[in-house]
Amino acid sequence: MVEALAVASGKGGVGKTTSTLALGMALADEYDVTVVDADTGLANLCFHTGLAAADTTLQDLLLEDSDVAVDDAVYERFGLSLVPCGTSLDAFREADPTRLREVVATLADGTDVLLLDSPAAIGSQSAVLPLVLADRTVVVLQPTVPSLSDGLKVQEYARSYGTETAGVLFNRVRDDEAVDRVAEQAERYFGGPTLAKIPESDAARAARRAGKPLLAHAPDSPAATAYRRAAERLELQEGDSGQVADRFRSAVIPESP
Amino acid sequence: MSGFDAADAALHVPQGTLVRSRVVDDVADPLDRALDQKLTGYAVLEPGSSLLLGDEAAGLLTFEDGIPVVAYCETTDEGGVDALAALAAPGPCSVDLYELSAEALDPVHQSPSFQVPPDAPARELAADPTLAERTRERAPEERQAEESASAVEAFLEDEERIAEIQEEARTEAKSRAAEWGLDDQLEVQ
Numbered sequence: 001m002v003e004a005l006a007v008a009s010g011k012g013g014v015g016k017t018t019s020t021l022a023l024g025m026a027l028a029d030e031y032d033v034t035v036v037d038a039d040t041g042l043a044n045l046c047f048h049t050g051l052a053a054a055d056t057t058l059q060d061l062l063l064e065d066s067d068v069a070v071d072d073a074v075y076e077r078f079g080l081s082l083v084p085c086g087t088s089l090d091a092f093r094e095a096d097p098t099r100l101r102e103v104v105a106t107l108a109d110g111t112d113v114l115l116l117d118s119p120a121a122i123g124s125q126s127a128v129l130p131l132v133l134a135d136r137t138v139v140v141l142q143p144t145v146p147s148l149s150d151g152l153k154v155q156e157y158a159r160s161y162g163t164e165t166a167g168v169l170f171n172r173v174r175d176d177e178a179v180d181r182v183a184e185q186a187e188r189y190f191g192g193p194t195l196a197k198i199p200e201s202d203a204a205r206a207a208r209r210a211g212k213p214l215l216a217h218a219p220d221s222p223a224a225t226a227y228r229r230a231a232e233r234l235e236l237q238e239g240d241s242g243q244v245a246d247r248f249r250s251a252v253i254p255e256s257p
Numbered sequence: 258m259s260g261f262d263a264a265d266a267a268l269h270v271p272q273g274t275l276v277r278s279r280v281v282d283d284v285a286d287p288l289d290r291a292l293d294q295k296l297t298g299y300a301v302l303e304p305g306s307s308l309l310l311g312d313e314a315a316g317l318l319t320f321e322d323g324i325p326v327v328a329y330c331e332t333t334d335e336g337g338v339d340a341l342a343a344l345a346a347p348g349p350c351s352v353d354l355y356e357l358s359a360e361a362l363d364p365v366h367q368s369p370s371f372q373v374p375p376d377a378p379a380r381e382l383a384a385d386p387t388l389a390e391r392t393r394e395r396a397p398e399e400r401q402a403e404e405s406a407s408a409v410e411a412f413l414e415d416e417e418r419i420a421e422i423q424e425e426a427r428t429e430a431k432s433r434a435a436e437w438g439l440d441d442q443l444e445v446q
Binding site (some may be wrong): 149 | 341342345346347380381382383384385386408409410412413414419422423425426427429430431433434437438439442443444
């Protein structure tokens with residue numbers, strides 16, 4: 001195990017799932033990467049990866065008295081191990097979010113890099129758990145005031161749990177020159193470097209429609225190239241697999257009320 | 258008309274006719290409505306759960322044929338993109354839309370320091386790039402090239418405001434942690 005990273009944004013619509021999968025595929029050239037859709041309330045990794053009809057998902061693993069093996073919810077696609085989350089509202093209501101800790105611990109044992117696609121809004125225990133469990137966060141931003149404001153907020157939430165920022169991704173960028181100035185200013189407030197500025201891209205929308213990650217659908221697009229650069233700049237911190245798994249298991253998370 | 262007395266503000270806008278009054282979760286909705294209905298008039302914005310502006314915060318955004326023209330924040334007494342930065346706040350926002358003739362708005366629309374790029378409100382207040390693009394496309398040709406990044410730069414230059422957002426988030430994270438039974442996990446007690 002190298003590191004568990006929560007990919008967070010604080011605001012929806014910034015391309016968090018696209019970014020998580022793109023970073024994952026770029027890192028998969030060097031590492032064994034597992035991507036978990038930890039956005040259990042608004043799961044959409046399945047739609048980005050052609051797994052909308054997956055039989056077993058994270059939702060099954062989070063059900064109380066679940067006897068489903070973690071491996072049954074892991075799908076090997078696009079060079080990644082993917083753990084999609086189902087979209088059933090009933091299953092979401094019945095899920096015990098604290099079981100995520102055990103699932104993450106099990107997955108951490110068998111992979112190098114664990115990416116947790118985290119909920120945008122931090123309004124519940126289940127939404128904040130990925131930030132609690134991860135070693136560090138990657139914050140996905142758009143160069144707008146609401147996105148930066150929410151990104152600062154999510155960074156402070158993560159830091160409260162000892163989870164520092166590994167880097168910042170500016171996504172859906174339209175004006176290169178302006179974003180350079182914005183990124184330079186933003187570095188004063190965010191931990192970690194600006195990993196990349198990803199240009200707004202029709203390719204990302206087309207990839208989503210095709211049910212494929214961007215790097216599989218349009219590997220030569222400028223956005224895909226920018227994500228590869230982001231992965232190169234991300235300095236992963238080596239961790240001991242057993243220790244990481246133990247840490248997740250020992251995280252004192254109470255039962256849901 | 259509550260919270261914003263245009264007559265006392267630095268930007269003098271005559272009273273218009275109220276056509277819609279709503280508390281919205283997303284400012285994109287009234288901006289979209291103004292664009293689609295080609296509203297000439299103005300919106301009075303009051304961010305409800307603003308982190309920083311308090312209960313009396315209010316701002317004004319004018320439109321000509323649905324396209325935003327000038328913005329003013331009463332609380333900070335700022336105009337233009339600085340006003341948008343001051344008004345951009347998470348949470349619900351009260352938005353009243355008024356109709357007013359182009360002639361009545363004309364003196365206001367001649368104030369360069371209050372002008373905003375056509376797409377800036379959708380981008381800065383609503384973080385809606387699609388609406389921003391649509392607004393820019395429908396704007397008169399001479400206004401389509403105006404820059405909009407300066408609101409973000411103005412926001413990031415305001416160290417005091419950023420520090421307040423961070424402090425607010427830390428306090429909120431701590432109280433929520435207690436609520437969710439996660440306070441044992443906090444590293445910053």
